[in-house]
Amino acid sequence: MEESVEDVTVHRNMSVNDLIEAYRKIHGFVASEIAKATDILKEMINKADTRFLTFTGNLIATGLRGIIAQLIRNRIFNVVITTCGAIDHDIARAFGGKYQKGYFYANDEELKERNIHRLGNIFIPLESYGPLIERTTYRMMDEILTSTSKNEWSVYSLLMEFGKRIKDENSILKAAFDANVPIFVPGIVDGAFGTALFTYSQLKKFKLDLLSDMKKLSDIVFGAKRLGALIIGGGISKHHAIWWAQFKEGLDYVIYITTAVEWDGSLSGAHPREAITWGKVKPKAKRAIIYGDASVILPIIASQIL
Amino acid sequence: MEESVEDVTVHRNMSVNDLIEAYRKIHGFVASEIAKATDILKEMINKADTRFLTFTGNLIATGLRGIIAQLIRNRIFNVVITTCGAIDHDIARAFGGKYQKGYFYANDEELKERNIHRLGNIFIPLESYGPLIERTTYRMMDEILTSTSKNEWSVYSLLMEFGKRIKDENSILKAAFDANVPIFVPGIVDGAFGTALFTYSQLKKFKLDLLSDMKKLSDIVFGAKRLGALIIGGGISKHHAIWWAQFKEGLDYVIYITTAVEWDGSLSGAHPREAITWGKVKPKAKRAIIYGDASVILPIIASQIL
Amino acid sequence: MEESVEDVTVHRNMSVNDLIEAYRKIHGFVASEIAKATDILKEMINKADTRFLTFTGNLIATGLRGIIAQLIRNRIFNVVITTCGAIDHDIARAFGGKYQKGYFYANDEELKERNIHRLGNIFIPLESYGPLIERTTYRMMDEILTSTSKNEWSVYSLLMEFGKRIKDENSILKAAFDANVPIFVPGIVDGAFGTALFTYSQLKKFKLDLLSDMKKLSDIVFGAKRLGALIIGGGISKHHAIWWAQFKEGLDYVIYITTAVEWDGSLSGAHPREAITWGKVKPKAKRAIIYGDASVILPIIASQIL
């Protein structure tokens, strides 16, 4: 009855699909969760009508941005929840920001003098970030307010307008517009884009209406039949997805990709099984938790669910 | 010139102050950072006029809530940034919510059936959380709107009104009101309190004005002479404090208490030295990073800076 | 001059080689280290005559055992350092031990009653472990002592004799015998095999001569031209490889795959750059550190260096 761990071998021309089948046989310890998660996501795509993708902002500073755009464009996921930082990096990169390959153990005081921000092992020249995002946001906002004559905006609909005006196929905002997938940013005020909206609102007639975002999310969740989620990282994006899922008796499918520890009691490190007690994940939900960096894990999984 | 590691001994009646002096001598590996952080915070209290405290919501579900209230009440910190979850737990506990000692490896499906939420190793009966927070928020909001005739609120000023109406000395909202310390919650929509405000706004004439919070934070930061911060945990609270600090050339004093890893490139795991490259921490700032659970670290440090 | 992060896309039929090229472009955060490590290992295979592979015992309880055997059989690595646990699992599985797919959150008291050991998410029936290893070791020892008339043994040469007598192609002991790759186990007394040797030595005339192992390792290191190492996990296996490398001015190529934190000052979490100060890694060594579970990382890398 019990299935045995199986020794595997590998070869140079193996495919990622072969890799996942090897993971399944290897079983221990994270490998088997990747195989399991891939199965769950495949079923989720077929059976859940409402599929959340959540992630932290740092990922959009990496080449994962293209994969995330791909997942959105193909409506593998049809609701996105993320941070203001993700929007910042997406706008910066869509409008020519240079994100360069760097390293973790840089001399940070020297980088500061050279006006280069460090995000993990990525170097971002100052002029590719804050000023570029502010300038772009202002210009876009002028266009949007002029063309729509609307002065109060929910975040998700404002981001749709931004996506409409972006040419970069790897942009998550463009992909979301193209595929009509709403992007929610519950912590919108926390970053360059949010700050630009704030300073813009001091200059022009403009207001954010976050309660409309909640209304939209509420409509999505209450209108859903079955809910699934791929939750990459922790923080507000993770919590917001499972928070809303509770109003529909919880997620039916859920995958966490995380590096956070469980023992500090943080939401970021909490397992899907904790979420069951809050009604955020159904007791019978199909679920997996994958420990590791999303930059490694997501390409493997994404390739098999597209 | 170089100082040597010194072997220490301990005794049953030693004080926490003795403990910190022992940490200083022990030196390796996290111990020395605690001694250093305590020194930095003491200097910060004397020299920085604007002192941020940021923390994640889970801590308010524990007995650390009393210590955090104490730090606020004594204006050791005079600006607070936290999550909606922190407000949720503070309100729930101020109004009779029962937070019970539990354990991590519970049978979560059974807890679900018994209507008990699990937050790490804390058990929270359902009726002590969602319904209690919603009911209390509605009642408070009615009172506040009636007594003030004001329908549009920044979050920090609304929380002041809540604090004014709380009797519990261990409440962070009450302590913040008593000490006139603003509490900012950039992700206010993400939790029970935010959801209650949303549903309330569907019933009554009420609006949140988050841009006023930004205005207030902006005034605080631009009016500051020297900035300090004790940053407990990651996520939006951490980022928001250092984000705003950049507009005043960065923090002069900064302590991180964290369990997050640096290698995944997340903001939560990023070191103070990364923040230097963003102008969020001054190159000459006094800084320390303490790895460990805040439930262990904070009581030690807090006792010496009060 | 600086290279930019590049957005990537993935597709269902991509190869593992494509995956690594995607990692290179994604850059942040662990992804780029995998691409870099693969390059370093390829160069190491060409340029270093002495190539260490070290790993912890738990991996041999998984299907990685086949891959590790493959790496040894092909002399990708020509010196192995591991733990007694690795030998235990290799013998158990070579002689019919049933290692079954289980899960982490089992009821451990119930498993205990059913005489099933749990190793992470792998279930091992008691009769597949201790008794099987003891019985097999005794029988083998009788054979070996009889056929060789030698009563004092270095560990590496005794393990060669075991490998000679194993039929299982996925056995690391058999692969090491077939490829004439010595396996060193500096902590040989710590496990089932070591304990069986000890009890055997109480019954029969037999002695272990660990100093001969050191002599052999010493000959290998002093006879080496260039040293490389793939170090999976921490503990004694990791330390032993870098410890010996210092006597030849350090490793020229080194890759760590780890989940351990640096901040606790442990050897397991120490970076290659710390090893430079000890002369264990050359200042100019090519080096990478990959954070993550070896069950995920090793199949990817191994497939490209075979």
Add this chain to the structure above:
Amino acid sequence: MEESVEDVTVHRNMSVNDLIEAYRKIHGFVASEIAKATDILKEMINKADTRFLTFTGNLIATGLRGIIAQLIRNRIFNVVITTCGAIDHDIARAFGGKYQKGYFYANDEELKERNIHRLGNIFIPLESYGPLIERTTYRMMDEILTSTSKNEWSVYSLLMEFGKRIKDENSILKAAFDANVPIFVPGIVDGAFGTALFTYSQLKKFKLDLLSDMKKLSDIVFGAKRLGALIIGGGISKHHAIWWAQFKEGLDYVIYITTAVEWDGSLSGAHPREAITWGKVKPKAKRAIIYGDASVILPIIASQIL
């Protein structure tokens, strides 16, 4: 019936005993484990006749060395299992080695040029380590072999002879000699002391007899009535203690202090509950697991159990 989480306050003159009582009330998340562990250890001291202390070598490079010596000297623990590195640092420091306060983010290539080893945030001049340990070991060995006329030694009895010849009260070897507590080092060949013994054995008539160490451990375990253990860190020291405990149906009391993750299936990260399935910890054992750096945790706990 259920106990509630209690809000606490702290004050400048509080004692470490007050701190632990605060931890008990705070409850979440690691705090409560410290209070629990202290209770368990107090009971263990009264009820278990055989009490293991295991730790990794890096701790002996810090000022914790004094506390560990104190715990041994007072026979709070009466069996020690550790690594060769611990012996290295103990000998180096007992004979004038200078261990200096350093920092993690040093320029390691520069340290290398200055002949300074880095161990986490501790700097150790080369002349305070390898050469000093070798010279001291040779001199001691000459004395010991001459005075005893014994040429084959178990590790624990050889270490007793070393302890007898050390004057430093903070030395764990001296404390172990003074209190007649055996120190076992299953991986004795892995470090400076072990290497010095090996080179010494090439020059003089001398042999290590590790099987005698096993015999002694076996006698201790089979002669024990109740077993307890404080296990600091992972690796071979941890495994060796629980490995031997299985032969007496497992530990009755066990505390782990660790930073290792459970999800990679390593022995270092495995919880006490996994050890139950192996018979290494009794199902009814009193047990706790404390996540954090021992440099912070041990002084707190040690002060209350002395």
